Amino acid sequence: MSMIACPECAKEISDKAAVCPHCKKPAAKMQNAAANASPSIKTMTPAEDVTSPAGKEWKIVQLIGGLLMVIGVVAWIGNSSDAGMVIFLGCLIYLGGRLGAWRSQD
Numbered sequence: 001m002s003m004i005a006c007p008e009c010a011k012e013i014s015d016k017a018a019v020c021p022h023c024k025k026p027a028a029k030m031q032n033a034a035a036n037a038s039p040s041i042k043t044m045t046p047a048e049d050v051t052s053p054a055g056k057e058w059k060i061v062q063l064i065g066g067l068l069m070v071i072g073v074v075a076w077i078g079n080s081s082d083a084g085m086v087i088f089l090g091c092l093i094y095l096g097g098r099l100g101a102w103r104s105q106d
């Protein structure tokens with residue numbers, strides 16, 4: 001139990017008291033109203049960067065990786081000996097891009 005100032009008469013009253021013993025005002029009710037009137041902390045959330053330059057660059061990296069995978073698959077269909085290597089490289093670059101984009105979001 002702690003003492004609060006009555007919003008009406010400014011005298012010290014218990015925070016558990018529903019009615020101020022000095023001015024008979026419903027203290028608890030007034031307190032809740034004041035709390036509701038205060039601006040919420042919701043507005044504190046930082047504005048989201050819709051398109052941060054770092055995220056955009058990582059998207060390009062992902063695109064290059066994906067493109068390499070497609071080229072690798074095409075080469076694999078064409079029975080090229082380097083197809084596996086190209087697909088592997090494409091996967092690595094793509095995953096790197098994904099990881100970079102994920103890390104740049106924080």
Ligand SMILES: [Zn+2]
Binds near residue numbers: 008009010021022025
């Ligand atoms: Zn009072």
